Amino acid sequence: MTEHLARAFVLDRRPHREQDLRVTLLTEHGARVDAVALNAQRSKRRFMGALSPLVLYRVRYSTTPKATRLDEAQVDQVWPGLSRTLRSQTAALAATGIVRAVAEPTPHDGALFLLLGELYTAAAASDDRDALAARLVRFAFEVLDHTGHAIALDRCVRCDTPAPDGARVTVDPHAGGIVCRGCGGGPYAMSAADRADLRSVLAGDYAVGRAEMLRWAARIIEGVSVDAAGSIAGVVEHFDPR
Ligand SMILES: [Zn+2]
16 A cells, blocks of 8 residues: 555545545646545544535645545645635536546656646636636636647647638637648638737636637537537526527
8 A cells, every 4th residue: 555645636436335435636746546435424523524526735645555545635735716706616616527537647747737727716816707708718728738638729620720810710629720722621610810819818817708608619629529619508598608
Protein backbone atom coordinates (compact mmCIF):
# COMPACT_ATOMS: atom_id res chain seq x y z
CA MET A 1 0.00 0.00 0.00
CA THR A 2 1.30 3.43 -0.93
CA GLU A 3 0.18 6.59 0.80
CA HIS A 4 -0.14 9.90 -1.03
CA LEU A 5 -0.61 13.48 0.12
CA ALA A 6 -1.79 16.15 -2.30
CA ARG A 7 -3.99 19.15 -2.78
CA ALA A 8 -6.97 18.17 -4.88
CA PHE A 9 -10.30 19.28 -6.27
CA VAL A 10 -13.33 17.01 -6.09
CA LEU A 11 -14.58 16.59 -9.65
CA ASP A 12 -17.40 14.26 -8.76
CA ARG A 13 -18.92 12.51 -5.76
CA ARG A 14 -21.66 9.92 -5.61
CA PRO A 15 -23.05 7.63 -2.91
CA HIS A 16 -21.56 4.17 -2.81
CA ARG A 17 -23.01 1.34 -0.76
CA GLU A 18 -24.76 2.53 2.39
CA GLN A 19 -22.28 4.91 3.94
CA ASP A 20 -19.43 5.35 1.48
CA LEU A 21 -18.78 7.83 -1.27
CA ARG A 22 -17.08 7.34 -4.59
CA VAL A 23 -15.11 10.44 -5.46
CA THR A 24 -13.18 11.58 -8.49
CA LEU A 25 -10.31 13.91 -7.63
CA LEU A 26 -7.96 16.07 -9.65
CA THR A 27 -4.65 16.35 -7.83
CA GLU A 28 -2.24 19.25 -8.06
CA HIS A 29 -0.03 16.95 -10.14
CA GLY A 30 -2.71 16.71 -12.80
CA ALA A 31 -3.83 13.16 -12.12
CA ARG A 32 -7.43 12.03 -11.98
CA VAL A 33 -7.89 9.78 -8.96
CA ASP A 34 -10.99 7.64 -8.52
CA ALA A 35 -11.26 6.63 -4.90
CA VAL A 36 -13.66 5.25 -2.34
CA ALA A 37 -14.12 7.22 0.87
CA LEU A 38 -15.26 4.78 3.53
CA ASN A 39 -18.00 6.03 5.86
CA ALA A 40 -17.81 9.42 4.19
CA GLN A 41 -21.55 9.94 4.30
CA ARG A 42 -21.18 10.06 8.10
CA SER A 43 -17.68 11.16 9.02
CA LYS A 44 -17.42 14.95 8.99
CA ARG A 45 -14.18 14.75 10.92
CA ARG A 46 -12.13 12.78 8.42
CA PHE A 47 -13.87 14.31 5.43
CA MET A 48 -14.34 18.02 5.95
CA GLY A 49 -16.67 19.93 3.68
CA ALA A 50 -18.51 16.71 2.84
CA LEU A 51 -16.21 16.32 -0.17
CA SER A 52 -18.23 18.86 -2.13
CA PRO A 53 -17.01 20.12 -5.48
CA LEU A 54 -15.88 23.78 -5.82
CA VAL A 55 -13.63 23.40 -2.78
CA LEU A 56 -9.89 22.77 -2.64
CA TYR A 57 -8.83 20.03 -0.25
CA ARG A 58 -5.68 18.59 1.20
CA VAL A 59 -6.18 14.88 0.83
CA ARG A 60 -4.48 11.73 2.02
CA TYR A 61 -5.18 8.61 0.01
CA SER A 62 -3.69 5.17 -0.31
CA THR A 63 -3.36 2.96 -3.32
CA THR A 64 -3.08 -0.78 -3.65
CA PRO A 65 -2.90 -2.63 -6.95
CA LYS A 66 -6.65 -3.19 -6.68
CA ALA A 67 -8.14 -0.03 -5.26
CA THR A 68 -7.66 3.54 -4.13
CA ARG A 69 -8.98 4.65 -0.78
CA LEU A 70 -9.43 8.25 0.32
CA ASP A 71 -8.40 8.37 3.98
CA GLU A 72 -8.76 12.02 4.87
CA ALA A 73 -9.68 15.40 3.38
CA GLN A 74 -9.17 18.82 4.94
CA VAL A 75 -10.52 22.00 3.40
CA ASP A 76 -7.66 24.08 2.01
CA GLN A 77 -9.51 26.86 0.18
CA VAL A 78 -13.13 27.84 -0.43
CA TRP A 79 -14.59 30.35 -2.88
CA PRO A 80 -17.58 31.91 -1.07
CA GLY A 81 -18.40 34.00 -4.16
CA LEU A 82 -19.34 30.84 -6.03
CA SER A 83 -22.40 30.33 -3.88
CA ARG A 84 -23.56 33.94 -4.16
CA THR A 85 -24.96 33.76 -7.67
CA LEU A 86 -26.33 30.87 -9.64
CA ARG A 87 -24.44 31.99 -12.74
CA SER A 88 -21.05 31.92 -11.02
CA GLN A 89 -21.77 28.53 -9.54
CA THR A 90 -23.04 27.15 -12.84
CA ALA A 91 -19.89 28.29 -14.65
CA ALA A 92 -17.63 26.76 -11.98
CA LEU A 93 -19.52 23.46 -12.07
CA ALA A 94 -19.33 23.38 -15.87
CA ALA A 95 -15.56 23.91 -15.69
CA THR A 96 -15.38 21.06 -13.19
CA GLY A 97 -17.34 18.86 -15.59
CA ILE A 98 -15.02 19.71 -18.48
CA VAL A 99 -12.00 18.63 -16.45
CA ARG A 100 -13.78 15.48 -15.33
CA ALA A 101 -14.44 14.65 -18.98
CA VAL A 102 -10.81 14.81 -20.08
CA ALA A 103 -8.50 14.37 -17.05
CA GLU A 104 -6.48 11.16 -17.11
CA PRO A 105 -5.22 8.90 -14.32
CA THR A 106 -1.56 9.49 -15.13
CA PRO A 107 -0.10 12.65 -13.65
CA HIS A 108 1.52 14.93 -16.21
CA ASP A 109 1.62 18.55 -15.09
CA GLY A 110 -0.32 20.89 -12.86
CA ALA A 111 -1.91 22.89 -15.67
CA LEU A 112 -5.45 21.57 -15.30
CA PHE A 113 -5.30 22.07 -11.55
CA LEU A 114 -4.10 25.66 -11.92
CA LEU A 115 -6.62 26.47 -14.66
CA LEU A 116 -9.49 25.16 -12.57
CA GLY A 117 -8.44 27.18 -9.52
CA GLU A 118 -8.13 30.31 -11.66
CA LEU A 119 -11.57 29.76 -13.15
CA TYR A 120 -13.10 29.39 -9.67
CA THR A 121 -11.42 32.61 -8.56
CA ALA A 122 -12.65 34.52 -11.61
CA ALA A 123 -16.19 33.14 -11.36
CA ALA A 124 -16.32 33.97 -7.66
CA ALA A 125 -15.23 37.55 -8.32
CA SER A 126 -17.74 38.45 -11.03
CA ASP A 127 -20.89 37.05 -12.53
CA ASP A 128 -20.88 39.34 -15.56
CA ARG A 129 -22.59 37.17 -18.12
CA ASP A 130 -20.51 37.83 -21.22
CA ALA A 131 -17.14 37.94 -19.48
CA LEU A 132 -17.87 34.74 -17.61
CA ALA A 133 -18.98 33.01 -20.81
CA ALA A 134 -15.74 34.12 -22.46
CA ARG A 135 -13.66 32.80 -19.57
CA LEU A 136 -15.42 29.47 -19.67
CA VAL A 137 -14.90 29.16 -23.43
CA ARG A 138 -11.20 29.93 -23.10
CA PHE A 139 -10.94 27.54 -20.17
CA ALA A 140 -12.46 24.72 -22.23
CA PHE A 141 -10.09 25.24 -25.17
CA GLU A 142 -7.07 25.47 -22.87
CA VAL A 143 -8.01 22.31 -21.01
CA LEU A 144 -8.39 20.45 -24.31
CA ASP A 145 -5.09 21.88 -25.50
CA HIS A 146 -3.34 20.58 -22.38
CA THR A 147 -4.82 17.12 -22.80
CA GLY A 148 -3.71 16.70 -26.40
CA HIS A 149 -6.90 17.85 -28.12
CA ALA A 150 -5.86 21.24 -29.47
CA ILE A 151 -8.42 22.81 -31.79
CA ALA A 152 -6.99 24.77 -34.73
CA LEU A 153 -8.83 27.94 -35.71
CA ASP A 154 -6.05 29.54 -37.75
CA ARG A 155 -5.34 26.89 -40.39
CA CYS A 156 -6.71 23.82 -42.07
CA VAL A 157 -6.00 20.79 -39.90
CA ARG A 158 -5.64 18.60 -43.00
CA CYS A 159 -3.32 20.54 -45.33
CA ASP A 160 -1.97 23.18 -42.92
CA THR A 161 -2.96 26.06 -45.22
CA PRO A 162 -3.49 29.21 -43.12
CA ALA A 163 -7.06 30.50 -43.13
CA PRO A 164 -7.09 34.21 -44.11
CA ASP A 165 -8.37 36.43 -41.30
CA GLY A 166 -11.25 37.74 -43.40
CA ALA A 167 -12.42 34.34 -44.59
CA ARG A 168 -15.53 32.48 -43.64
CA VAL A 169 -14.40 28.98 -42.68
CA THR A 170 -15.91 25.60 -42.00
CA VAL A 171 -14.98 23.59 -38.94
CA ASP A 172 -15.00 19.84 -38.59
CA PRO A 173 -15.18 19.19 -34.84
CA HIS A 174 -14.07 15.59 -35.26
CA ALA A 175 -11.00 16.66 -37.23
CA GLY A 176 -9.98 19.14 -34.54
CA GLY A 177 -10.56 22.48 -36.26
CA ILE A 178 -10.88 24.20 -39.61
CA VAL A 179 -11.05 22.03 -42.71
CA CYS A 180 -10.64 24.02 -45.93
CA ARG A 181 -12.84 23.57 -48.97
CA GLY A 182 -10.02 21.85 -50.86
CA CYS A 183 -9.85 19.22 -48.11
CA GLY A 184 -13.57 18.60 -48.16
CA GLY A 185 -14.78 21.27 -45.73
CA GLY A 186 -16.55 20.76 -42.42
CA PRO A 187 -20.16 20.74 -41.26
CA TYR A 188 -19.99 23.84 -39.10
CA ALA A 189 -19.63 27.25 -40.76
CA MET A 190 -18.15 30.22 -38.97
CA SER A 191 -18.09 33.83 -40.17
CA ALA A 192 -14.83 35.76 -40.23
CA ALA A 193 -16.12 38.15 -37.55
CA ASP A 194 -17.23 35.37 -35.21
CA ARG A 195 -13.95 33.53 -35.63
CA ALA A 196 -11.98 36.71 -34.97
CA ASP A 197 -13.93 37.29 -31.75
CA LEU A 198 -13.49 33.71 -30.65
CA ARG A 199 -9.76 33.87 -31.28
CA SER A 200 -9.55 37.13 -29.30
CA VAL A 201 -11.27 35.44 -26.38
CA LEU A 202 -8.91 32.48 -26.64
CA ALA A 203 -6.03 34.96 -26.48
CA GLY A 204 -7.43 36.37 -23.24
CA ASP A 205 -9.37 39.39 -24.50
CA TYR A 206 -12.62 38.84 -22.60
CA ALA A 207 -14.03 42.25 -23.61
CA VAL A 208 -15.32 40.83 -26.91
CA GLY A 209 -16.86 37.85 -25.13
CA ARG A 210 -20.56 37.14 -25.40
CA ALA A 211 -22.78 34.41 -24.14
CA GLU A 212 -23.54 32.88 -27.54
CA MET A 213 -19.88 31.83 -27.78
CA LEU A 214 -20.80 29.02 -25.41
CA ARG A 215 -22.99 27.57 -28.16
CA TRP A 216 -20.17 27.77 -30.70
CA ALA A 217 -17.72 26.22 -28.27
CA ALA A 218 -20.07 23.34 -27.51
CA ARG A 219 -20.45 22.67 -31.25
CA ILE A 220 -16.72 22.78 -31.96
CA ILE A 221 -15.69 20.76 -28.91
CA GLU A 222 -18.30 18.07 -29.40
CA GLY A 223 -16.13 16.09 -31.79
CA VAL A 224 -13.24 16.04 -29.35
CA SER A 225 -15.13 15.28 -26.15
CA VAL A 226 -18.88 14.76 -26.08
CA ASP A 227 -18.87 15.01 -22.28
CA ALA A 228 -16.91 18.28 -22.23
CA ALA A 229 -19.27 19.72 -24.85
CA GLY A 230 -22.19 18.54 -22.75
CA SER A 231 -20.87 20.43 -19.73
CA ILE A 232 -20.77 23.61 -21.81
CA ALA A 233 -24.16 23.02 -23.39
CA GLY A 234 -25.57 22.55 -19.91
CA VAL A 235 -24.77 26.13 -18.92
CA VAL A 236 -26.05 27.75 -22.11
CA GLU A 237 -29.58 28.06 -20.75
CA HIS A 238 -28.29 30.04 -17.78
CA PHE A 239 -26.26 32.37 -19.96
CA ASP A 240 -27.99 32.68 -23.30
CA PRO A 241 -31.62 31.59 -23.00
CA ARG A 242 -33.46 31.51 -26.27
ZN1 LIG B 1 -7.00 21.94 -46.29
